Amino acid sequence: MRRNQDKPLATRAPASPFCRVSDRLKSSWRKSRRAALLAMLVGATTVSSVGCSVFDRIKDGPHDTKASYHDDFAMRIEYPEVQQCATAPSEAAKQATEPLALEDPSKIPSLELTLEQAIQLAVQQSPVLRSIGGTVVSNPQGTTTTFDPALAHANPLTGTEAALSAFDAQFSQQLFWSNADQPQNILAGSVNAQFTPRALQEDYATYIAELSKQTAQGASFALRHNINYNDSNRPNRAFRSDFVGFLEAEYRQPLLQGSGTTFNRIAGPNSGIGQYNGVLIARVNEDVALADFEAAVISLVADVEQAYWDLSVGYRVLEANVKGRDAALQTFQYQQVRLEAGAGRSDEEAQAQSQYYQFRAQVEAALGGPDGLYTREQRLRYLIGLPASDGRLLKPTTTPTDVRVVFDWESALGQALTRRVEVRRQRFNLKRREMELTAARLNRRPRLDFLGQYRFRGLGDHLIGGSDKEQFDNLYGSITDGNYQEWQAGVEMQLPVGLRAASAAVAHANLNLRRERAVLAETELRVSHDLSDSARQIMLTHQLLETNYNRYLADQRQVDVLRRRYRDGTDNINFLLQAQRQVVTSEAEFYTSLTNYNLAIRDFHRQKGSLLAYNQVQLSEGQWAPGAYQDAYETGRHLTPRRNPSDVHIPSPLTSGPFDPSAPQMQTFMNAPATDAMLESSPQPTAEPTPAPTEN
Structure with a gap:
């Protein structure tokens, strides 16, 4: 073997x-x-x-x-056979062409794109909310999709419909047949032998039907119907076969544990110690799922804006390096001419050649490197759902903001502590713990139920029909006559001495509540710190924008002066080469600071909880199926308003009303030109930075 x-x-x-x-x-x-x-x-x-x-x-x-x-065969690797629909992302994955690496961007057709269009494509292209890291491949279960809120609602264990199903009417029925053929231990010739058969032969049939309903107050109603059929060879029977049955109504009302709408709406009917699966808990679970979805949308919008401005500055950095490369090439060629004419030095010619290749390498890295133009362009393509490459090059056309932003700190702080999705999510967690503590306290009581039953019994030779002239002719006739009625009423009590488990549940719920309160306070503190950091970054990045702009102008003037002095032969080439490197660095840092300033404004809106409104993104429920509109219309016809709402006890609401994270807010920003006081520390004559050009 x-x-x-x-x-x-x-x-x-x-x-x-x-x-x-x-x-x-x-x-x-x-x-x-x-x-x-x-x-x-x-x-x-x-x-x-x-x-x-x-x-x-x-x-x-x-x-x-x-x-x-x-x-x-057990551990053999095989390929799964599944059904996959053709969607926009799947088609985009198949339509990708050969990627760009070092091609000249000026020779590639461009696709102009505004920031608003990029965000619109990102939120509409796919039900999967993408991220820059692309975790959908490594962690597909942790990826957020537009289906997540609906999945939370339709969850058969924790969803709202699952919690409401505990109050649905339940219908059950059973029908069994059986047969008995038992020999009897009877002495032949005895007195019992003439009244008892030697073999007992019987046929049985049992039918049980029950309709039950649970109410929000904890009460339960039940209507039962039992029928037993027996066909036997026993002696002393009026009928060889008979039907025996009853119709019974039952009412059970908890008086202590499990009673009241408050407990049943939180924990659910017939829930155990420490189990909270009621309608209100399910509602909070859905609200938490919506908050998680909103946070994912905010992250997507922030990533799109990050990729958009990164691509914009990628063009500017490439342009600066191209300028440096061309200037270095001109210097190198000029030095070659001087060397051939006998007026130059070979070491200066080698220095100029080295700087040319240095700038050439920077251009190649800025074009196809890990953080180059094509990499940034592909990153934005992924976020907006386009193929990795399709022969066109995305080109940002939105002009970045370069004016100073003034904001109202008190208003921004108040909005951050109210509108941040993380704060609202934690408040829902706190609300859930408050309700769990309420339910745990209500559950720390003995079980005392009132039970009432009423029963109509009957007996008949037939199940239904017959002559109706003889007594016990049919079962249903005997039941409906009402001659045989029974009732029962009383209370049942169950008391775990000491109520240890219920007391532990109260302590556990109380600790959970205190924990969530501490987390909420810490969340608010963290939000205020994050908002303060983002506000500081706005002021810092704008000051750096002005400083780098003045530095860029100064470096340009320095290059012009040193170029003339070098060509006049009054200065060394080293100073010109160094100035050429500095002007490229200062230009790149100027556009980088311009991008950082716009990202700082984005971060401030994100920390303030107004990023969706800032980018004009609205969250709304998708279209219902046509049958859902018809069901809502038919159900709504039977609903009538309360005539006297004050006479009806209504539980306290779970929320304070609807909340729209994308609704317009109080104006907290004002665009204002830079004042002279902000520029007093600049050693150079200052000029206002102009908007970045949109052409390459």
Whole structure:
């Protein structure tokens, strides 16, 4: 029999006279896990070659010498067969062309795109909310989609509909047939022998139907109907076969534990100690799922704006390096001419050539490097759902903001502590803990139920029909006559002495409540700190924008002066080469600071909870199915308003009303030109930075 013939020699265990049983068991296990446990086989063979293990004490069995059918199929890697619909993302994945690397961007057709269009494409292209990191491949279960709020609502265990199903009417029925053929231990010739058959032969049939309903107050109603059929050869029976049954109504009302709408709406009817699966808890779960979805949308919008401005500055950085490369090439060519004419030096010619290749390498890195133009362009393409490459080059056309922003700190702080989705999500968690503590306290009581039953009994030779002239002719006639009625009323009590489990549930709920309150306070503190940091970044980045702009102007003037002095022969080439490097660096940092300033404004809106409104993104429920509109219309016709709402006790509301995270807010920003006081520290004559050009 084939054992380890198909295994590499490096994984075979050397034969050992002391470990035969162990080798057989390990060989059988290796065969069924050939692919998954290959790395562990090396260690196993080392142990086998040194000594024996616990497997040596296990006797050989028939299963050790027979190969299993599953040995060759259990761990075989196969390809799944699934049904996949053609969608925009799947088509975009198949339509990707060869990626761009070092092509000249000026020779590639451009696709102009505004920031508003990019955000609109990102939120409408796919039900999956993308991220820059692309975690959908490594962590698909943790990816947020537009289906998540609906999944929370439709969850059969924790959703709202699942919680409401506990109050649905329940109908159950049972129907069984059976037969008995039992010999009797009766002495022949005795007195009982003439009244009892030697073999008892009976046919049975049982039918049970029940309709029950649970109410929000904890009460339960039930209507039962039982029918028993018996066909027997027993003597002294008026009918050989008969139908016996009853119609019963039951009412059970908890008086202490499990009573009241408050407890049943939070914990659900008939819930155990520490179990909270009521309608209100399910509603909070849905609100938390909506908050998570909103946070994912905010993250998507922030990522799109980040990628958009990164691509915009990528064009500017590439343009600055191209200018530096061309200037270095001109200097190198000029130095070559001087060297050929005998007026130059070879070391200066080598320095100019080295700087040219340095700028050329920077251009190539700014074009196709890990943080180059094509990489940034592809990152934006992924976020908006376009193919990785399609022969066109995305080109941002939105002009970045370069004017100073003034904001109202008190208003912004108040909005951040109110509108931030993280704060609202934590408030929902706190609300859930408050309701759980209320339910736990209501559940720390003995079980005392009032029970009432009323029953109509009947007996009949037939189930239904008959002559109706004889007594007990049919079962339903006997029941409807109402001659045989029974009732029962009383209370049932169950008291766990000490109520230890219920008291532990109260303590646990109280600790959870205190924890969520502490987390909410810490969340608000963190939000205020984050908002303060973002406000500081706005002021800092705008000041750096002005400083880098003045630096860029100064470096340009320095290059012009040193170029003239170098060509006049009054200065060394080293100063010109250094100035050329500085002007490229200052230009790149100026556009980088311009992008950082716009991202700082984005971060401030994000920390303030107004990013969706800032980017004009609205969240709304999708269209219903046509049948849902018809059901809502038919149900709404039967609903009438309360005539006297003050006479009806209504539980306290769960929320304070609807909240729209994308609604317009109080104006907290004003665009204002930079004042002279802000520029007093600048050593150079200052000028207002102009908007970045949109052409490459």
